[in-house]
Amino acid sequence: QLQLQESGSGLVKPSQTLSLTCAVSGGSISSGGYSWSWIRQPPGKGLEWIGYIYHSGSTYYNPSLKSRVTISVDRSKNQFSLKLSSVTAADTAVYYCARVSSVFNEVNWFDPWGQGTLVTVSS
Amino acid sequence: QSALTQPASVSGSPGQSITISCTGTSSDVGSYNLVSWYQQHPGKAPKLMIYEVSKRPSGVSNRFSGSKSGNTASLTISGLQAEDEADYYCCSYAGSSTYVVFGGGTKLTVL
Numbered sequence: 764q765l766q767l768q769e770s771g772s773g774l775v776k777p778s779q780t781l782s783l784t785c786a787v788s789g790g791s792i793s794s795g796g797y798s799w800s801w802i803r804q805p806p807g808k809g810l811e812w813i814g815y816i817y818h819s820g821s822t823y824y825n826p827s828l829k830s831r832v833t834i835s836v837d838r839s840k841n842q843f844s845l846k847l848s849s850v851t852a853a854d855t856a857v858y859y860c861a862r863v864s865s866v867f868n869e870v871n872w873f874d875p876w877g878q879g880t881l882v883t884v885s886s
Numbered sequence: 887q888s889a890l891t892q893p894a895s896v897s898g899s900p901g902q903s904i905t906i907s908c909t910g911t912s913s914d915v916g917s918y919n920l921v922s923w924y925q926q927h928p929g930k931a932p933k934l935m936i937y938e939v940s941k942r943p944s945g946v947s948n949r950f951s952g953s954k955s956g957n958t959a960s961l962t963i964s965g966l967q968a969e970d971e972a973d974y975y976c977c978s979y980a981g982s983s984t985y986v987v988f989g990g991g992t993k994l995t996v997l
Binding site for chain 2: 810811812823825864866870871872873874875876877879
């Protein structure tokens, strides 16, 4: 059974870079033609898609975050990562990683999801 | 403001049926049969309940069903149970510029 687990700093100072990693277990990150995504949820609010990395290595980002986001894959460690630069308090959220199924690069569904990790932006 | 519009809350009694709407535009819901629905209990990660408008993943109860008409998708839960009380989010592919949009979420209360 595929499982995803987020890890990284839970507290980031304003203007710094948020860095998170998602470890994939129970399957290879390189198999099945799946893509890998980050989604966040501010406290008490809804879900916001951040971006995903296609199995080919191409990346696709939310236009509202594109200038600050980088998603990468480390196939040797079976994990993928998120970097979000120049953070502000508005970036405080629970960050989830998820596997993506897509059809001809059109996103279909997200499953499974990691348990999520809270990142707080504060000085 | 979310790209897809959902009612903030719905409620129903055990055994009843409820429907949650998800209204988008001709650029997302109306153009693609790539609408999915997620259930989220408090403090938990979202769980996939419906994909491709009306398909259920293995293990999801057949009390959950999905449909779409024009720019509006819907999730129907029949035979409401206490365990269905949760937040529900719709999601749609939105083309090669925007890619993915979520609804603002609907809180389901089982009375």
